[in-house]
Amino acid sequence: xxxxxxxxxxxxxxxxxxxxxxxxxxxxxxxxxxxxxxTLTRPPARILDVGGGTGIHAQWLAxxxxxxxxxxxxPAHVEAAAALPGVTAxxxxxxxxxAPDQSADVVLLFGPLYHLxxxxxxxxxxxxxxxxxxxxxxxxxxxxxxxxxxxETGTTGxxxxxxxxxxxxxxxxxxxxxxxxxxxxxxxxxDELRAELESTGLMDVHVxxxxxxxxxxLDVAGEHxxxxxxxxxxxxxxxxxxxxxxxxxxxHLLAVAADRRAAAAAAAxxxxGSR
Numbered sequence: 001x002x003x004x005x006x007x008x009x010x011x012x013x014x015x016x017x018x019x020x021x022x023x024x025x026x027x028x029x030x031x032x033x034x035x036x037x038x039t040l041t042r043p044p045a046r047i048l049d050v051g052g053g054t055g056i057h058a059q060w061l062a063x064x065x066x067x068x069x070x071x072x073x074x075p076a077h078v079e080a081a082a083a084l085p086g087v088t089a090x091x092x093x094x095x096x097x098x099a100p101d102q103s104a105d106v107v108l109l110f111g112p113l114y115h116l117x118x119x120x121x122x123x124x125x126x127x128x129x130x131x132x133x134x135x136x137x138x139x140x141x142x143x144x145x146x147x148x149x150x151x152e153t154g155t156t157g158x159x160x161x162x163x164x165x166x167x168x169x170x171x172x173x174x175x176x177x178x179x180x181x182x183x184x185x186x187x188x189x190x191d192e193l194r195a196e197l198e199s200t201g202l203m204d205v206h207v208x209x210x211x212x213x214x215x216x217x218l219d220v221a222g223e224h225x226x227x228x229x230x231x232x233x234x235x236x237x238x239x240x241x242x243x244x245x246x247x248x249x250x251x252h253l254l255a256v257a258a259d260r261r262a263a264a265a266a267a268a269x270x271x272x273g274s275r
Contacts, residue, residue: 019056023218023226024211028252030230031210031237032110033060036140039256040066040106048104048132050094050125051111055081062086066106071097094125099132107133109141113196114185117175122186126200133259139202142210143188143253146171149180151249155216190247193255202257209250212237 019029036057040047043065049058052070054077062068062085070081071092081089092098094112107129116122129139150167153159158180159167166179174187188196190207197205214233221229240246247253 023221023223023230024215024251026226027211027215027218027230027233027237029056030234031212032057032142032254034234035208035210035254035256036061037064039140040138043067045105046103047106047108048097048099048129049108049110050092050097050129051109051115052081052089053077053111055084055087055089057108057110058087058089059084069099069104071099095121095128097128097132101131102134104132105134105137107137107139109139111142113141113193114144114187115183117184117186119196122196123200126197126202130200130202130259135259137259139197139255139257139259141193141197141255141257143193143255144176144185145209145248145250145253146174146187146189147248148187148251149176151216151251152219153180155220188253190244190253193253197255197257202259205255205257206242207247207253207255208241209237209243209247210241210252210254211250212240213246213249215251 019025045066047061047066047068049068049070052058052072055070058068058070058081068087070078070087070089071094072078072081072089073091073093075091078089078091081087090098094109094116109125109129112125113122116125126139126141133139149170150159153163153167163179166177170176170187174192176185176187178184190209194205194207212233214236218226218229218233237250
């Protein structure tokens with residue numbers, strides 16, 4: 001997986017512009033900022049940005065006052081991120097982090113859970129995130145919705161009879177074969193994402209739809225209409241962000257979870273004190 005990933009991001013795409021070159025990408029960026037700023041404890045805090053690409057989120061998090069260290073398997077990404085003010089970066093794999101135990105207040109996984117197509121690998125990445133997390137810290141994990149290609153191709157006129165079986169398959173299984181671009185990845189439902197985090201021992205898992213239902217319309221309208229339409233799209237995303245009937249129509253999902261060890265430690269202290 002790592003070799004293919006490096007080739008894809010080195011030759012096939014520019015991760016540094018992914019969230020600025022399309023209307024739905026710009027909406028994703030704004031909503032991700034919004035959700036993180038709503039969720040994270042105020043700085044200072046240590047953030048480990050695993051799979052953070054060229055540092056598009058690390059940059060503004062560092063500017064907000066966080067201590068940000070980025071880990072990514074793509075050398076070009078690490079080089080770009082390391083040049084950002086307040087950001088350090090290293091080559092690494094989400095399944096085998098170099099960070100010490102309990103060394104981060106927040107672990108971001110904005111990429112590993114869809115690039116790791118095997119469930120066991122995703123479980124290992126989540127276990128590593130929990131290992132390096134301080135008790136009471138947060139894991140914030142991004143996923144791609146299984147309905148992305150259906151909504152994208154259906155609204156842009158690209159959904160054909162020939163493509164329909166591949167679209168049905170990714171909805172049923174999560175196995176995305178690259179039929180609308182990008183490399184083969186795993187697409188999640190909100191329930192699946194929640195279950196994967198909970199199975200690692202994380203608790204209080206909250207899953208949010210990032211872009212909400214209006215993102216395909218923004219792409220169809222085009223960049224020249226973005227400024228006029230974005231406020232309504234943001235409001236739409238906020239209204240539907242945890243609606244169980246609407247959450248999966250977002251292109252991306254964001255799960256926020258706490259480390260159960262903090263609750264266990266508090267319970268143990270309480271029990272000891274009552275004796």
